[in-house]
Amino acid sequence: MPKVLRSVVTGVGGYLPERIVTNDDLAKIVETSDEWIRERTGIRxxxxxxxxxxxxDLAVEAARRALAAAGRSPDDVDLIVVATTTPDLTFPATAAIVQxxxxxxxxxxFDVQAVCSGFVYALSVADGFVARRRAKCALVIGAECMTRLMDWTDRGTCVLFGDGAGAVVLEPGEGEGAVADRGLLGFALRADGTKQDLLYVDGGVSTTRTTGYLRMQGNxxxxxxxxxISEAVVAAAADAGVEVSAVDWFIPHQANQRILEGVARRLGIDETKVISTVAEHANTSAASIPLALDQGVQDGRIKPGQLLLLEAMGGGxxxxxxxLRL
Structure with a gap:
């Protein structure tokens, strides 16, 4: 049988800024407490x-670490896709600056803007290049400075977010067209613009000419x-030809510990299979999945050949x- 070309993750890297902001630090500037935040979100x-x-800068550091893990250098890179909702400039794309x-x-x-879902969207976009021989070495990066969008008087949102970046290197690899193949195996992407008012930023170039602040109806x-998310996970597993129960690791968007646990319960995924970094990282939007992936790789939990399930939901x-199989 003819071989199938897959987009294979050959390197993973993450970067977190040095400055740590604790819940107690936030309690000094907004009416909140460590207990209030941890009870509702799991964030410390x-x-x-x-x-x-x-x-x-965050994206470049994560990219360098991913390239080193893949045994590649910047000279090898022919595609850069950055998922971000907090770009350096209106234009050019942050990806061009990273290049x-x-x-x-x-x-x-180029950049992809799907807010917290951006990294999953960006993987799918890059797959369209790598698995069709239009790119030989792709960097897919999720990078955010979400604290720049915070209204520091709104305790319902400013306690939830943090900054960081994560990256993966994608390279073409031959497979058999089976679920045992390494690489990206299945996707499900969704959007519903009628729910915009539930999570958005109240500024923009063509409306207010300002950056604006993040607004959210949390409940x-x-x-x-x-x-x-549960529906999309089932659909992505079906697209890959696997059962959700077959995954080795569930790597969700790190929005809120209660959401992570709720989705895992609904899908019947054991909590021991869930990679959670929300306590230390908070919600880093498009960076949260690759940062959690990097954490799992660095601490030895995630190993080559294992089946991974990624998911996210964000503004829109x-x-x-x-x-994917690592």
Missing amino acids: QRRQAEDDQPVS RKLGAPVGIA QVFRHAVVN LTWGACV
């Missing part, structure tokens, strides 16, 4: 980028998250899931 701390540290800072050669570079987002509303 988050990282915050320095004022002179743009999101491209320049890495010293990568002329190639393809409504929670309700949609558990139901919608957008949501989606991906199944």
Whole structure:
């Protein structure tokens, strides 16, 4: 039988800014407490980028670590896709800035904007290049400075988010067209623009000419998250030809510990298979999945050959899931 070309993850890297902001630190500037935050979200701390540290700097550091893990250099890179909702500039794309800072050669570079779902969307987009021989070495990066979008008087949102970046290297690899193949095996991507008011930023270039602040109806987002994410996970597993129960590790978007647990329960996934970093990272939007993936690889839980299930939901509303074998 003819071989099937797959997009294979050959390297993973993550980067977190050095500055740690604890719940007690936030209690000094907004009416909240460590107990209040931990009870409702599971978050204990988050990282915050320095004022002179743009999101491209975070992305570049994560990219360098992913390339090193893959045994590649910037000279090998011919595609860069950055998932971010907090770009350095209105234009050019943060991916083009990352290309320049890495010293990568002329190639393809662009951003994907699907908020917290951005990394899953970006993987799917990059797969369209790599698995069709249009790219030989792709960097897919999720990078965010979400603290730049916070209204620090709104305790319902400012306690939830943090900054960081995660990256993977995708390269083509031959498979048999079976679930035992390494690489990206299945996707399910969704969007429902009628739910925009549940989670959005109240500013923009063509409307207010300002950056704006993040606004969220938390209870409504929670309700949609558990139901919608579960549906997408089942659909992605079906697209990959696997059962949800067959996955070795569930790597969800790190939005809220209660959402992670709710989705896992609904899908029948044992909590011991869930990679959770929300306590230390908070919600880093498009960066949260690759950061959690990197954490699992670095601490030895996630190993080559294992079946991974990724999922996320963010503003838009957008949501989606991906199944891959490392």
